[in-house]
Amino acid sequence: MLIIEDLQVELAGRILLKDIDLEIRPGDTHVLFGPNGSGKTSLLMTIMGYPQYIVKKGRITFKGTDITHAPLNERAALGIGMSYQRPPTINGLKTRQMIDICAKRKVDAGEMARSLNFEDFLDRDVNAGFSGGEIKRSELLQLTAQNPDLMLFDEPESGVDIENMALIGTTIARILEKETPKGGKNAKPFVQQRSERTKMGLIITHTGYILDYVPADKGQVLLNGVLACTGNPREIFQCIGQLGYEECVKCTI
Amino acid sequence: MYDLKELERKARQAIDRKATFGDDVDLDSFDRSFVPHTYLAEEEICSIPQEEQQRLLMSGLDVTGTGRGGTYFQKDTSVVHCHSNEEGIEVMPVTEALKKHDWVKEYFWKLVPVDQDKYTASAFLDLHDGYVIRALPGSKSIYPIQACLYIDKENLQQNVHNLIIAEEGSELHIITGCATSPHMKRGVHVGISEFFVKKGARLSFTMIHNWAEEMSVRPRSVARVEEGGVFINNYICMKPVRSIQMYPTTHLVGDDATAMFYSVIVGTPGSHLDIGGRIYLKNRGCRAEIVQRSISNGAHIINRGHLIGEAPDIKAHLECKGLLLKGGIIDSIPQLEGHVEGVDMSHEAAVGKVAQEEINYLMSRGITEEEATSTIVRGFLSVDIKGLPVPLREEIDRAIDRSDKDAI
Known part of the structure; x- marks a missing residue:
C-alpha cells in the first residue's frame, strides 16, 4: 500500500505540490488528471524519489516503510517503478542490457520484447532516436522486466499512434493485473481473482484513452498542486471533457 | 624515388625541429643504441614470463597466436619473432625487407615527410626496425595480424618504421600493441607508419597503447587510400603515460574512398594526451568519419579533428565527446574545411560530466x-x-x- 500524507514538495525553491493525501491499496489503480503544469509529473517524480523534488512537509509510506527521504534505488528495490514520458538517452547501453539491469539478472529479452513488438530495438542504445511510441514500448518493456508492485505511468499514450495504442493499453492492463478475470471451469471465482491482485498503479493521462483498456479504480484531479477531487475515473474524465478542469473541480467540491 | 642521400640530408636539417604540437621531448637524454635480444621460435615465445605475457595480452598480442593470422614482435630494438600463417599476407622486419626487396623502397618515407620534425628525423637517422605487412592482391584475411612493439630497457628511445600495404581488392586486419615491461618507467617511442590502401582494398588498423608513467610517445602516421578503398583506424589508450602527441592523417585520393577513425582515450593524472585526426577528402564520393571519446581522470587531453573536403559529393562527420570524471582538462578542437560546393561536412563536440x-x-x-x-x-x-x-x-x-x- 502507498500512503501519502499532507505532502508538500518544492522544486528549485518553488512549491509545486501541497496538502497531498493519497492512498493506493494493493490491487488498485488510480488515474491522475490535470492540466499542463498542475504538478502531475512532479507527484510521480516525488514518489519515485528524484532528489531535486524536495519534500518540505508530510510523509510517503510504502509497504509500511517510510520512504519520504529514501534514494531512488532503494525505492526501486522496495518495488516502485516508473514509465517515463521523456527518458534520457543512454549512449552505448543497449536496450537488451537495460532489460537485464531492470530484471537484476540475465533474462531472455527477445522473448519479453516479442509481445511488445520491440525485438528490433534490443540492440539499439537505450532511447537513442526512439520515436514517442517507441519510447513508451521501451519503458513498458523495462517495467515488465523490473516487475515492481507500484507502477507509475507518466502519460503512457502520448506520441503513440492508434495502431500501437491497443498494444500499450493491453500491456499496461496485463502488468497491472487489470485484465478481465479468467473464465472457464477451473478458474477461480471472479471475486477471488480480483481480491488476489496486488499490483498498484498510478497513471497520468490527458487523453483518457488508457481508460478503454485499464479498468481503473479511482480518478483524481490535480490542479495547481492540490489534489482537488476523487471519484469514478470515467465520470471525472467526462466532466473534464464537458466543463474543463476548473469547472469540474468546482462541481465536486 | 628512393634516394637515401636526399632523405639523410633532409633528416639532418630537421634534427632540432620541434613538432607543431605537444611538449618538446629532449631526445638527447635517451639512449638509442641497439639492444640485442635473441630471436624466439614459435614455441619459445610462449615461454616468456607470465607477467610479461599479461602485459602483451593487454595490448592485443596473444603469444599463443590463437585467432591470429601472423605475428610481428619487436622487443626494444630487435625483432624477436616474425611470421605469417596466412597465405597472401607477408610479414617482414622493415630493415630486412629494404635489403631484400626493391619494391619496399617505393613505400619507404613516401607519405610521412622525413623532415616533419625531430622525431621523424631521428627515426630515419637511428632506425631500429619495424614491420612491413602486405596483403597481396585479392587476398582476404579475417584473423588479424598482430604486431607488438615492446620496450623493456629503461631510458630507451625506440625508433620504429612500419609499412602497411593492402594491395588491390585485398582485406587486411592488424591489431598492434605498444607496451612497456612492468618494471620500465622512462622512455621514448617514435613510430613512423605509412599505410597504402589500394583500389578496392579494406584495411583495419587497431592500435592499443599500454605505456609507462614516464613514457613519451610520438607516432607519425599517414595513410593513402585509393578508389573504393576503406581504411579503419582504431586507437585505444587507457593507461598512464607522460605524453602522447600524434596527428594521424589520411588522404582519400580515389573516388568513393572511405576512412574512419575511432579513438577511445582515458587520461590519468600527469598524462598529457594530444590526439588528433585529419582526413583529406580529395575525390568524389569520399566518406570520412572521426569519432573520439575521451575521459579525463585528471589528465590534460587535447582532441584535434580536422576534415578537409576538396571535392563535391563528399560526406564527412566528426564526433568528439569528452567526459571529465575526476578533474583535468579536455580541450576539444574540431575543424571543418570545405573547399568546393557540394561538400557535406558536420561535427558535434561535447565536454561534460556524467x-x-x-x-x-x-x-x-x-x-x-x-x-x-x-x-x-x-x-x-x-x-x-x-x-x-x-x-x-x-x-x-x-x-x-x-x-x-x-x-x-
Whole structure:
C-alpha cells in the first residue's frame, strides 16, 4: 500500500505540490488528471524519489516503510517503478542490457520484447532516436522486466499512434493485473481473482484513452498542486471533457 | 624515388625541429643504441614470463597466436619473432625487407615527410626496425595480424618504421600493441607508419597503447587510400603515460574512398594526451568519419579533428565527446574545411560530466549510484565501430573491458 500524507514538495525553491493525501491499496489503480503544469509529473517524480523534488512537509509510506527521504534505488528495490514520458538517452547501453539491469539478472529479452513488438530495438542504445511510441514500448518493456508492485505511468499514450495504442493499453492492463478475470471451469471465482491482485498503479493521462483498456479504480484531479477531487475515473474524465478542469473541480467540491 | 642521400640530408636539417604540437621531448637524454635480444621460435615465445605475457595480452598480442593470422614482435630494438600463417599476407622486419626487396623502397618515407620534425628525423637517422605487412592482391584475411612493439630497457628511445600495404581488392586486419615491461618507467617511442590502401582494398588498423608513467610517445602516421578503398583506424589508450602527441592523417585520393577513425582515450593524472585526426577528402564520393571519446581522470587531453573536403559529393562527420570524471582538462578542437560546393561536412563536440538525469534514470531501475555511473561510462566508451570482423570487434571490447575498472 502507498500512503501519502499532507505532502508538500518544492522544486528549485518553488512549491509545486501541497496538502497531498493519497492512498493506493494493493490491487488498485488510480488515474491522475490535470492540466499542463498542475504538478502531475512532479507527484510521480516525488514518489519515485528524484532528489531535486524536495519534500518540505508530510510523509510517503510504502509497504509500511517510510520512504519520504529514501534514494531512488532503494525505492526501486522496495518495488516502485516508473514509465517515463521523456527518458534520457543512454549512449552505448543497449536496450537488451537495460532489460537485464531492470530484471537484476540475465533474462531472455527477445522473448519479453516479442509481445511488445520491440525485438528490433534490443540492440539499439537505450532511447537513442526512439520515436514517442517507441519510447513508451521501451519503458513498458523495462517495467515488465523490473516487475515492481507500484507502477507509475507518466502519460503512457502520448506520441503513440492508434495502431500501437491497443498494444500499450493491453500491456499496461496485463502488468497491472487489470485484465478481465479468467473464465472457464477451473478458474477461480471472479471475486477471488480480483481480491488476489496486488499490483498498484498510478497513471497520468490527458487523453483518457488508457481508460478503454485499464479498468481503473479511482480518478483524481490535480490542479495547481492540490489534489482537488476523487471519484469514478470515467465520470471525472467526462466532466473534464464537458466543463474543463476548473469547472469540474468546482462541481465536486 | 628512393634516394637515401636526399632523405639523410633532409633528416639532418630537421634534427632540432620541434613538432607543431605537444611538449618538446629532449631526445638527447635517451639512449638509442641497439639492444640485442635473441630471436624466439614459435614455441619459445610462449615461454616468456607470465607477467610479461599479461602485459602483451593487454595490448592485443596473444603469444599463443590463437585467432591470429601472423605475428610481428619487436622487443626494444630487435625483432624477436616474425611470421605469417596466412597465405597472401607477408610479414617482414622493415630493415630486412629494404635489403631484400626493391619494391619496399617505393613505400619507404613516401607519405610521412622525413623532415616533419625531430622525431621523424631521428627515426630515419637511428632506425631500429619495424614491420612491413602486405596483403597481396585479392587476398582476404579475417584473423588479424598482430604486431607488438615492446620496450623493456629503461631510458630507451625506440625508433620504429612500419609499412602497411593492402594491395588491390585485398582485406587486411592488424591489431598492434605498444607496451612497456612492468618494471620500465622512462622512455621514448617514435613510430613512423605509412599505410597504402589500394583500389578496392579494406584495411583495419587497431592500435592499443599500454605505456609507462614516464613514457613519451610520438607516432607519425599517414595513410593513402585509393578508389573504393576503406581504411579503419582504431586507437585505444587507457593507461598512464607522460605524453602522447600524434596527428594521424589520411588522404582519400580515389573516388568513393572511405576512412574512419575511432579513438577511445582515458587520461590519468600527469598524462598529457594530444590526439588528433585529419582526413583529406580529395575525390568524389569520399566518406570520412572521426569519432573520439575521451575521459579525463585528471589528465590534460587535447582532441584535434580536422576534415578537409576538396571535392563535391563528399560526406564527412566528426564526433568528439569528452567526459571529465575526476578533474583535468579536455580541450576539444574540431575543424571543418570545405573547399568546393557540394561538400557535406558536420561535427558535434561535447565536454561534460556524467549527466545526473541519466544516473537517476538508471537508479530508478534499481541500481546504486556507483553502478549507474559505471554503466554510463562503459556505454560512453563502447564506440560502435563498423566494418570489423567479429573476432577483432570482441578483442577491442575485451581491451576496453580490461581497462574499464581503471577508468571509473
